Amino acid sequence: MDTTKSAPEGESKRSTSSRREFLRLAGAGLAGAFAAAAFGCVSFDTRDGKKVKVWATSSGAIVHDPSRCVGCRRCETACTVRNDGKGSSYISRIKVSRNLNYGVAGVSAAYARADGQLGNFRVVGETCRQCSHPACGEACPVGAISADKTTGARVVDARKCVGCGACQRACPWGIATVDPETEKSTKCLLCGGDPNCVKNCPTGAIKFYPWAEAEALLFGTGGTADAVSGATA
Amino acid sequence: MAEETGPLAALMEKIRADSAEIRLTPASCLVPLAPDAESAAAAIEAGADADIKMMRGSAERYYFSDRSMTEAYAKHLYRLAERDPVRLIADTTRDESKTYPRPTPVAAFLESPFSMTQPEIDAAIAAMASIQEYADIRTTSASNGALYLYSATHLGAAHADGLAEWIEVGQKENP
């Protein structure tokens, strides 16, 4: 993908609004920083001395469809075999296992009618939203998370990652996960633009959408919600 | 490889487009692309690519591309296009009795791509009994009452009885 083109395309109305907010903070000298952000992310100091990062918009994100998902979890091993050389659900960057039996909410007295295999059978998978202002990346104390130059995915640089878990604690969607075996953070890297979970879903329940569509699907289309970590979905 | 543009290419393109939509192309439907059905047929026979297949009906030729459908499926569409339900049921039954071999559940004709109604099926089977050409087509029923057809040319009566019972009842009792 041509990165110089992907950034402007990614500038949907809402993500521009968050950028406008950022422009206000950042003040002068921004044009250069913003251009650089198209190729990843840059950080610099604002006029009032705050450290701020500018993030290139992701080329898109993966969205999971709970009505088509059959709970086979082939997406999870597709993810970890490709990216970690092992099978695991805990560090999978798409999260199905944890909601499989009792849904996102977990066990309740009404479990037999609630989401999950032990209830109404609904399988809710959770995917990385590649937030325009990713809490994981903002929280990382060593700058190990940045926007991939090709895909815009917020990726972990394992050489920099110290396994502190700041990203895991910061991510409101519970995606970033420190691998207990390697003590490195794992989060969705969009597999270089050809997500292996998507390819391996046997019912087409997982799809990669370009940013504008993904943003609408993951964050909703109405109201003031923005593709910023912590915004309501 | 035949020419990539020109009249023959247009004919093949039309046939492939129809096949992609899972329908046969009757020769008569090629007329806007050729002066008449005969010349269309001649052009195709002379030089069409190998994927273009022809089936000769009672009054019409039908074409399809095997890139989009198998010959087996095209045969079903052909028999439907011929609008002769008696022959459709008999020939389908003969194919299955010969190929697998196995008797054919009458209920299969209720489903796609046949989508016949029970009265249509009943009428066809009743009509079949008095036509000499279909003398090889016999019926057998499983212990649950389901009716099966087979061709005596390819299947013996005892074998057909046994197979119908197996497909209809035995297999369901032994999942």
Added chain:
Amino acid sequence: MSVTYGYTGKILRVNLTTGKISTDDTLKYKDFIGGEGMAMKIMWDEVPAGTHPFAPENKIVFGTGPFCGTGVPCSGRTNITSLLPSNPFHAVSSSHMGGYFSVELKYAGWDMIVVEGKSPKPVWLRIEDGKVALEDARWIWGKGIFDTMAMIGSQMGKEAQVAAIGQAGENQLNLSVIRTGASHSAGGHGGILGAKNLKAIGVKGTGSVKIAAKPEELMALDKYMMSLIGANNQHVVPKNPQPWAEYTSPSSRWTAKKGLYWGAANPPVETGECYPEDMQSVGLRTYKAVVDLGPVAEKYTVRMGGCAHCPIRCHSQVKIPQLERYGMDPYVANTCMGFYSPFGVMINGTPDLPGQEPGEQSMIAKGLGAKLADDYGMWCNYGQIGRDVLYAHKHGIFKKVLPAEEYASIPWDMLEKGDPAFLVDFYDRVANKKGELWHIADGSYYLAKRWNFGEDYWSDYKYKLWSKLGFPVHHSNEASGQVGALISCFSNRDAQNHSHMNFIAAGLPIDMLKDIAAEEWGSRDAIDDVKNYKPMTAAKAKFVKWSLSRSLLHNSLTLCNWMWPMTTSPLKERKYRGDTGLEAQFYTLVTGIPKSKEDLDLDAERAFTLFRALTVRAMGTADMRKNHDQTTEWVVTAEKGKDGKDIAQFTPGTDRMTQDDMEIGRTMVYKEFGWDEKTGSPTRARLEALGLSDVAQELSSKGLLPA
């Protein structure tokens, strides 16, 4: 510990008597592959003959295999091996469940769990990675399995996978299960956990299963495998004609088609044409709800479910609001026997009521029965329980054996008129061990003795008993004549073998299957045309041995034998050939231990021969031919045709065998295994050649080696 690939390298050992929890090394058992194979070795080494299944000295082994957790297609099954309570000799047997339990166990770092002893009070086993503890289970004892799972989930977190017993297991019924997930049951061993006071095992793992090969190598093999996979039972042609298909089969479980929907999904999901090349619709191919529950189930189907890492979804997950009339939640899931067998208890069927759609009442009864059996944790002895009710009812036995007061309290009128509510009463009595009726869950051998069933119980085809050891047909003579018949002669319970069944029912023309049979087993006459069987051949014996070994191989790796082996494929360009070397290719990539197809088949043969030795030891006789491998009489008696006349064996129209031919068949299979051709018992030479000298020695010391 050094890094292991495929295997986690660790076996969890739990002694419930002492409370001691310890770790053992998996790889010392690696000649037995995993799961069932390794369990056979542990049972041989550690559980002496004559042990009662419910004694503390019995052990129960929960096994996974090296593929489990790696994402190899259909690798999510759990193998459970122990002494079998319903077997007259309490011979070793295995039960299996799908679901997600085994994968979680691997991710927690364990290949197997070996449980022994008996806890002084009800406990459950809590496994969180390396942290393992026995927890008080008095608060869940007496609960059904659904509530038990939820309550353990509340303690461990929603990610936990739980295997549990219900009241049937607690009450040590011979016919009870261990269950996991929404609908995955391992039949026959629930009572062993009950006897051990072990209500459940909960497991949660944050680890991984490491792969020896480069990721791209495994991904490439996975892609190739996915191109060969068919629908459930490896049916490789669709049920209805499809534009892409050359062949069809009315029996195929490839039931997806245009216009057929998971009707209760929101929004409804169309199953569609499912072209074989389309990897994004593989999971839609097998639409089993409309098979198991009938066409009426289309609008009640929420989705198809199944097991970890399996793209073929064979468990129907339906919402039947009518279940609320019985005080049940409307959601129910199961597959095949899980629906059929509780329904089989309704011996007069369940006729539709006025206003109901065709088949609606039987769908309700199947759903209700599945829910009850799954909550109480009842086993059906592979569908036998309904036929046992039928026999006892038809012969007036209930009236004879049940105390008058108990007899009068049973709502027989509901059974007579086909009211599914009978199931609510029936399962309560049986699972909760009430009165005399519960003995219906003793299993055929013990039940027939206790209630004094007549000889016709065994000899009448209607009751489908395969062996006087008390188990029924399961892909026996009706599945490829002698091949299925002989396969069923070697087990200690219903044969649970699909290696042969998947092949013969693939849906392809017999001529093509015969060609493939010639390539795999040396001759086209390894199989016959269905219902047109010919006398025994050496190639059939090879097919039998292969089927028995492959099934054990799959239960060891662990792969689902309801899908594997990949003998055929849906691909015209491969002439519908599959690839029977796939297991070995995956084994080599996953574990880093190079093995050929022949190597793995030999490992499986070793494990199967050990299983045979276990049966010899349990029965205390080397004469397996006479004492173990015989069938009931109907199998070798001519059946009546429609005209009431006998259909002679080996003529078209019948699948019955003859005693003489079956004896020839036994001899040929014994020979294939290198066992004694007279008795069917493993010889010292063969045992030693397979590296089982210790087994030969013990059998010899007990006088159990053939002369």
